[in-house]
Each structure stands twice: as structure tokens, then as C-alpha cells.
Amino acid sequence: MPKNPNGGDARTVDAASSVDGADGEATPHTNGQTSGGRNIGARKKQFVIAPRHPPEGLQALGFQPLQFDALEQALRNSSEIEVIDKVGPRSVLSALTDGSGAAQGVLVARMSEQKAAALHQQGQGRLLVERDQHLALMDPTLRLPAMVTGVTPTNAGGPVLNAVISVVDKDGAPQANAEVSLFGSMLPASGVTDANGRVTLSLFGETPETVSGLYVKPKADYWSFYQRDPDISSEEPNVVVLRALSDQPALAGFQRQRAYGWGQKAMRLDQLPGNYRGQGVKIAIIDSGAATTHDNLHDIRAGFDVLNKKTNPDGWNQDTLGHGTHCAGVIAAVDIASGIRGFAPDAEVHACKLFPGGQVSQLIDALEYCIDQQIDVVNLSLGGAEVSEALEQQIIRARRAGVACIVAAGNSGGPVQYPASSPNVLAVAAIGKLDEFPADSYHAQTLDSNVDAYGYFTAKFSCFGPQVSVCAPGVAITSCVPPNNYAAWDGTSMATPHVTGLAALCLAHHPDFQTQQYKARGTERVERLFQIIRASAHKVSLGDQSRIGFGLPDTLLAVGLHPAGARVAIQPQQLVSPMMGSMMSPMSAPASIYDPFILGAMQYYRQPMGYAPIAW
Structure with a gap:
């Protein structure tokens, strides 16, 4: 076995081999017997594995592409790696369509973090091994009032504010499935209205005077509602009347x-x-x-x-x-x-x-x-x-x-x-x-x-x-x-x-x-x-x-249309895109690019006018 220059024996770690024994994971220690359960340890993570595509020109300089098929087979043969999917071209046409030769696809596999680190190291810069992160929709999110601290009340005998929120339309018809949130100085309380348009919310450690906001999001067809510092009663239902979208x-x-x-x-x-x-x-x-x-x-x-x-x-x-x-x-x-x-x-x-x-x-x-x-x-x-x-x-x-x-x-x-x-x-x-x-x-x-x-x-x-x-x-x-x-x-x-x-x-x-x-x-x-x-x-x-x-x-x-009387000629090279460098500011661009906006934008953008072909 070759010697490590720093002392000890050097080891060559194959990309699909184990690290420090089984998966390189630390074995949970127990100080005594468990009571019919199991100890919690880190679970295997899901990773995306793909060949790194060299920038154009690097292959000619000696950058050798990874033999991805051979790596895939090695990963599938490993008892410690579970390949769960392969994403790649769906047809010969799609494999060749971009002309880059970079259509080998990606693998999706479960393994330990230690295994993933070893695999990345063995790739020598030619292999991407990334956590398969979860994505999020750019939802219409509720931004909590600034005074919400997220502190959980610890005094079990402290005040509790119970409030009934009744959500109806202007004719008094109950609105079911509306999301309702009350905000205080600590954790908010949220719920969904029932078939009668009602929901009971409990704010721990709060009084009517400390409630800072009430938010109602209807399921559909109505405008949302928000009241800062609402006058909330704990003695009778608090009624919110929603406006129909067509009321605007x-x-x-x-x-x-x-x-x-x-x-x-x-x-x-x-x-x-x-x-x-x-x-x-x-x-x-x-x-x-x-x-x-x-x-x-x-x-x-x-x-x-x-x-x-x-x-x-x-x-x-x-x-x-x-x-x-x-x-x-x-x-x-x-x-x-x-x-x-x-x-x-x-x-x-x-x-x-x-x-x-x-x-x-x-x-x-x-x-x-x-x-x-x-x-x-x-x-x-x-x-x-x-x-x-x-x-x-x-x-x-x-x-x-x-x-x-x-x-x-x-x-x-x-x-x-x-x-x-x-x-x-x-x-x-x-x-x-x-x-x-x-x-x-x-x-x-x-x-x-x-x-x-x-x-x-x-x-x-x-x-x-x-x-x-x-x-x-x-x-x-x-x-x-x-x-x-x-x-x-x-x-x-x-x-x-x-x-x-x-x-x-x-x-x-x-x-x-x-x-x-x-x-x-x-x-x-x-x-x-x-x-x-x-x-x-x-x-x-x-x-x-x-x-x-x-x-x-x-x-x-x-x-390619524009208001009658305005002319503009824009050539592709006149607009610098962020992907080609720093984005050109409209204020610093040549005046010829923005002539129609400079000469009369505030008028024709808000008045019905004719249109004519535009010269780009």
C-alpha cells in the first residue's frame, strides 16, 4: 500500500465505495436501554449527480469529459447508494438539439452526506454532487407585523384570549374555508372558517389590547381583509364583512x-x-x-x-x-x-x-x-x-x-x-x-x-x-x-x-x-x-x-406596433443584457433608444391612440 507523505498508509477511495466503514455515519450512542423506540440519527439525503460541462473551448485545452455511463453503473452497483431516477433527453432529437454535447442527463440518488462528499472529491472537478433542494412557489405570502417575536408563552396560568371570528359577505352569507390569522406580541393564531363562516382562535399570553392585526384571506371571489390594531371582543363573535371582487x-x-x-x-x-x-x-x-x-x-x-x-x-x-x-x-x-x-x-x-x-x-x-x-x-x-x-x-x-x-x-x-x-x-x-x-x-x-x-x-x-x-x-x-x-x-x-x-x-x-x-x-x-x-x-x-x-x-x-407618430430603431447590440455583462441603465443608454419614452411616454401610455408598424 502506498505511503501517505504525511505519515501512515494512503488509501484510494473509489467513488462508489464506503467511507470509514458503513456510510461514514456516526453510530448513535445510548446510555441505557431505549423504551420501545429508536434513536434519531441523520437520514440519507437526496442528491443530484451530473457531469460538469466545461465552458466552451476548455475541451480543446485538455479538459476531459467524465465517463458518466461508467460512473452510473458503479453507483447502481453500490449497496450504500440508491439511484432513484435518471433525468435525460427524451429523444435523439432532444439529445442533439442544443449542439453542446452536454446531454448526458443527471442522476438522482439517496446517500449519506459523507458518501456524497467522497463522490464529489473523486470527481476531481468534473462531477457535480448537489443536495436535491426543495423549491418554493413565489406565493402571495403573509408578512407578519414587525412586533411579532415568535416567543412561546411559558406561563401556563397566564392570560388566554379566545376570539370567535365570523366571516360573511355583504348579504350576511357565511364564507367557509377562509384563512384567518390573529397577531399579538408573541405567536400568532391561525385557522380556517367552517361551513358557518366561523373560526375560534386562541392567543396565549395576550389580551384584546395587545392584538396587533387581523388578517382574512377568502378562498375565492372576494377581497382579502386586514385590520391593524383590531378591536377584538372575547365575549361575542367578531364579524368581518368581505367585499366581492366586482365591488371594486x-x-x-x-x-x-x-x-x-x-x-x-x-x-x-x-x-x-x-x-x-x-x-x-x-x-x-x-x-x-x-x-x-x-x-x-x-x-x-x-x-x-x-x-x-x-x-x-x-x-x-x-x-x-x-x-x-x-x-x-x-x-x-x-x-x-x-x-x-x-x-x-x-x-x-x-x-x-x-x-x-x-x-x-x-x-x-x-x-x-x-x-x-x-x-x-x-x-x-x-x-x-x-x-x-x-x-x-x-x-x-x-x-x-x-x-x-x-x-x-x-x-x-x-x-x-x-x-x-x-x-x-x-x-x-x-x-x-x-x-x-x-x-x-x-x-x-x-x-x-x-x-x-x-x-x-x-x-x-x-x-x-x-x-x-x-x-x-x-x-x-x-x-x-x-x-x-x-x-x-x-x-x-x-x-x-x-x-x-x-x-x-x-x-x-x-x-x-x-x-x-x-x-x-x-x-x-x-x-x-x-x-x-x-x-x-x-x-x-x-x-x-x-x-x-x-x-x-x-x-x-x-x-412591433407603436403609437402613430413615434419612431424608434433599436439594434440588438445597443442593449447590453445582464447575461453579457452589466445591464445598461435606461438613463445612460443612447437617447435614440428611448426617444419615444422621452418625447411623450407619459401621454401616450395612458391615452388610446392609433398604432403603426415599428422599425426595430
Whole structure:
């Protein structure tokens, strides 16, 4: 056995061999007998294993690709590693489509952390071994009042505030399944109303005087409710009267007749010619599914249940969360006699079900589906806690195949989250607008100080940073929820579908994508799409570029139309993308790029006008 230069015998550890005996795990110690149970130790973790793709040109410099097939066989033969899935190209065409030679796929395996560390080390920089992290939807999240400490009361004999909350509509009809939360100085109390519209909540260590907030989120068809410092009684029911969505002037008559959401109007979808409907474009919504029981979503006929691909791959049309259905409504709701109109009702929509419980490996699988199906635009209203190099490689592969990923920036109010922070996607932040929601709804809590003269503001929850490309409406967005209802939600999840729908219209109708140069699928096509969307945007709110990017995209400009009298010529090289370096600020760009915005944006963006072909 060779000698270790530091003394002792050196050992060569095979990638699939054990480390320090069985799995390298510490054996739990017991000080005495157990009482009919078992000691808790660390469980095996799930990992994504993939060959690291060298940057272009490195193979010529001696970077040798990993023999991944041989590694896979070794892992499958190991008694300490359980290979549970392999995600890879679905056809010869999809394997060759990006021309990178990087389509060997990824393995998903369970093993100990020590085993994973040894495997990574043995890969010598040519192998990715990552925790298969869970992803989260960019949900409309409840932001707790600042005074909530999270301290658990310890005095069992202390005060307990029991409050009955009764939720009804303006006619007194009880509203079942409404989520209700009471906030005090310590832990909040939450519950769901019963068939009588009532729920009893108990706040430990609180009195009526210390209650700081009451929040009610209806299941559907009504506005949320939020009251700071509510006057709560413990002696009689506390009644909350919800407003119907149609009570808001902008949605008057909604559900009985067709309507545009405020966000679609802000982006001037309502001024688009009637034949601009996204024909011929394929959109994938990787989310929680899409409820085709909804009248506005009957035309969605394709999808893939990534979570249950081995047992029920066609379960994509069951949406227990409603999140994917809400996104689908903004993107592609058909304009029947009632309900909302989506951006691209004639596009071919594929619903990829990844939630609840989606992981990075499954998102890689969903993107593989998009490559195989030749999807044009993907909506990703989701994110993870950490950057994944394995996922980034798949995003690059999708981009090379002509798949454009539009991604929500995140709702934490902090830096842009991954994968929106990737230089290979278009990241979308959220804005709101005054007078588009009731003052007593929870939407009012998203308001910040960056309000412009037209009422646009940057949403308090929206993530920010140099990766933000554009912003879009993401506060009080009314859209579809299962089974055949509507709800007004907040989030960058709601902003992103506005841009995804716009991207579909752009690909279907902008003159550039009718030419051979940009009709062909590939990186150049995706980058041109992103350039056009950014170039169509104009500044809104008083927020800086880290919060709005290039601003709010305009539908007419993005499809190659513009108000009569305005001319603009934008060449691809004039707009520097974040993925090519630092993003050019609209204020520092050549004036010729932004002439129509500088000369009269504040007028024509808010007045009905004619349109004419635009020269890009």
C-alpha cells in the first residue's frame, strides 16, 4: 500500500465505495436501554449527480469529459447508494438539439452526506454532487407585523384570549374555508372558517389590547381583509364583512362579463388588435398544475405531472394549490363571454406540475420536457434557497434549444433569488398601483414609499438587485383559481405571467421572429426576445433600477406596433443584457433608444391612440 507523505498508509477511495466503514455515519450512542423506540440519527439525503460541462473551448485545452455511463453503473452497483431516477433527453432529437454535447442527463440518488462528499472529491472537478433542494412557489405570502417575536408563552396560568371570528359577505352569507390569522406580541393564531363562516382562535399570553392585526384571506371571489390594531371582543363573535371582487370599480360587472385585469391594461393589452392572440407559440407553466375545470382554461390540453410521472403523468390538470391555475389565467385565459382575458389565449399551453413538494431534479426534468416539446417560453414562478450548478446547466441547455425562461425575482424583500438571479433568464420584479384594491384589503400592506404621479409603486415584498430585467403588475392581480373561481393575489409569481404572456405575443407577432435569423430556435432567438421586451419597457414608480429593471414592458411596442407618430430603431447590440455583462441603465443608454419614452411616454401610455408598424 502506498505511503501517505504525511505519515501512515494512503488509501484510494473509489467513488462508489464506503467511507470509514458503513456510510461514514456516526453510530448513535445510548446510555441505557431505549423504551420501545429508536434513536434519531441523520437520514440519507437526496442528491443530484451530473457531469460538469466545461465552458466552451476548455475541451480543446485538455479538459476531459467524465465517463458518466461508467460512473452510473458503479453507483447502481453500490449497496450504500440508491439511484432513484435518471433525468435525460427524451429523444435523439432532444439529445442533439442544443449542439453542446452536454446531454448526458443527471442522476438522482439517496446517500449519506459523507458518501456524497467522497463522490464529489473523486470527481476531481468534473462531477457535480448537489443536495436535491426543495423549491418554493413565489406565493402571495403573509408578512407578519414587525412586533411579532415568535416567543412561546411559558406561563401556563397566564392570560388566554379566545376570539370567535365570523366571516360573511355583504348579504350576511357565511364564507367557509377562509384563512384567518390573529397577531399579538408573541405567536400568532391561525385557522380556517367552517361551513358557518366561523373560526375560534386562541392567543396565549395576550389580551384584546395587545392584538396587533387581523388578517382574512377568502378562498375565492372576494377581497382579502386586514385590520391593524383590531378591536377584538372575547365575549361575542367578531364579524368581518368581505367585499366581492366586482365591488371594486375597475372590476364592475366582473364574472358576468369579460374583463381585463389592471395589470393587462397597464401593459396596454386592451389596445392590441384583436387578431394578436399568440397563435403558433408554445408556453410551459412549471407550477402546481392547471385546473381545466375552469371555464377560462378549457383550451389547455397538454402537460406533464413531474411529481407522479411513474404513476400518473397526466395528473397535471389537478391543482390543489391554485397557484399554477392563477398563473395560467394571466397568461392564456380564453376571452369567453365572462371572466378574464389572458395575454395569449391562442397559444398552446403545457402545464408542468411540480408542486407541492418540487425539487431541483424535478425542475431539471420539467425543463427536459420543454426541450423535447420545443416549448418557446417557460413561466417559472418559483425559486430555491441556493444556486444549483446542475440546474444552471439545464437552463443553459434549454436556452441553446430556444427555450426562454421568464422567472419571478422572489417575495422575500431581499436580493433576487435563484433561478431569477441566473444570467440566462429574464427576471421579473413586482409593482402595484393605487386604487386597484380596497383600502382595507391586505394588498394595502404591500405599498411602499416609491409611488409615482400615476399611482405605480414598487411592491414592498418584491426582491431587488441588478439581475432584475423588468417589472410587472404583481399586487391585487385577479385571475383563475380552482375549480371555477377567481382570486386576487400578490407576488412576483403574479407579475411573471404578465411578461410570459407578453413574450408569447412577441414571438408570435413581432416582425423579427418571422425572419430566418430569429425564427430558428437557439440562443440568439432567446436573447433577441429578451432585448425586445426590455426595449419596450418604460420607467414606473420612483424606485431605482434595482427594483424595476428597465421598467414596465409595453405590449404594443413588444409586438412591433407603436403609437402613430413615434419612431424608434433599436439594434440588438445597443442593449447590453445582464447575461453579457452589466445591464445598461435606461438613463445612460443612447437617447435614440428611448426617444419615444422621452418625447411623450407619459401621454401616450395612458391615452388610446392609433398604432403603426415599428422599425426595430
